[in-house]
Structure formats: C-alpha cells, structure tokens
Amino acid sequence: MQVVNRLKSTLDNPFIFNALQFAIAGTQNKTRRLIREGLQLKAGERLLDVCCGTGEFADVALNEYIGIDINPKYIEYAEQRFGKGNGHPERAFVAQDITGYEFSRTYGTFPKAMLINSMHHLSDAENLAVLEGIARVTTERFVIVDMDPTPSNPLSRFLAKQDRGQFIRPLAEQIALAEKFFEVERGGEYYSGLCGQTIIVCKVRS
8 A cells, every 4th residue: 555655656756757657558649629619619618727737738828828727736847847947938838726716706707617537536615616717707608527447448447446636536526526617518428548437518608
C-alpha cells in the first residue's frame, strides 16, 4: 500500500501525470471533438476550463480560454506549455478556486465551460460546490467528461481501479450531480485509448 501511495503521489508532478495520461488515453482527439460538439463552440466565444490540470485541453478553445485549478504546479506547467509562455496570449491559467466568488468578480461570465476528468477526484459535496461555482459563471452550455468505472474492456476496468480518484461513479450518478444545477441534454460512454470515459452535455437553465 505504501508503494501504491508513493506512486500516486508522484502524479502531482505534471510531467509524470501527462506521460501516464498519454499512455492510457492516447491523444484524446476524440474527447476534444466530442467536447467541441457538445459545447457547440463558436469562434470568438470565451471558454472556461475548470480543474484544468496541466492544460492539455486548452486547444479545445477557438479563441479566448481561461483554465482554473487549485494546484499551482499544474498552473505553472500549463502556462509554460500551453499558454503565453508558449506563444498563446489568448490563453490564461490561474490558480484559484471556482467555489468562491473571487474568480467571478475578476473574470465575469463565460458562455461555455467544461470540467474534464475531475469529478472522480471529488466527493459529492465537493462536486456540488464546484458545479454551483460553474453554474454561477456560465451562461449557455457546459460539458463534463469523466471516467467510466465499468467499461466492457477488462484491461480498461483494471486501469479504472488503479486510478487515484476515490470517487469513480457510474454515469447515472454523474448525471444526478449535474442535474442539481444544469439541464442535462444527454450522457454517454466511449473509449479514449484504453480509458473508458463518460460525457455529459448540459445547457444552463434559463
């Protein structure tokens, strides 16, 4: 157990985290396509990426992008790899907590937002706080991508069990959380590389 815990703790290093993600999930181009389709993203629209991690989905945006995460190591890495430090002045990464009001006071609202591969790291109460924060600043559409706990592929099921997220939920439970604050249009399951994934497409309630 100590070896497993040490291995999981190394994933706080953004380089190791990204290498492992690529090995399991591949390029995730299918995920990017599904997110864009779900968001109905248009050129010129601001996109908010909550719990953005190392910023690997910043290129989903067609124009202005802001990634927010509470891990400053990830934010520093994302800024250098995918943001202004790598020639993308239209992208910003900030170390803040979406559950408070400081972010909304500073950055205002966004027509589109996404929460990628984060729900399974958070308890129900933590997810509800994050979703409430997202609902506060999102005006049109919202997409969630997360892990499928029971994919049909045996190797994928094994990998899901090894994930350091302690709250991997079935799609129905993910949808139930989202429905607290959003109108869920649809939900489904798919594969990205060896990783079984879920996607939930939402509209902001009028």
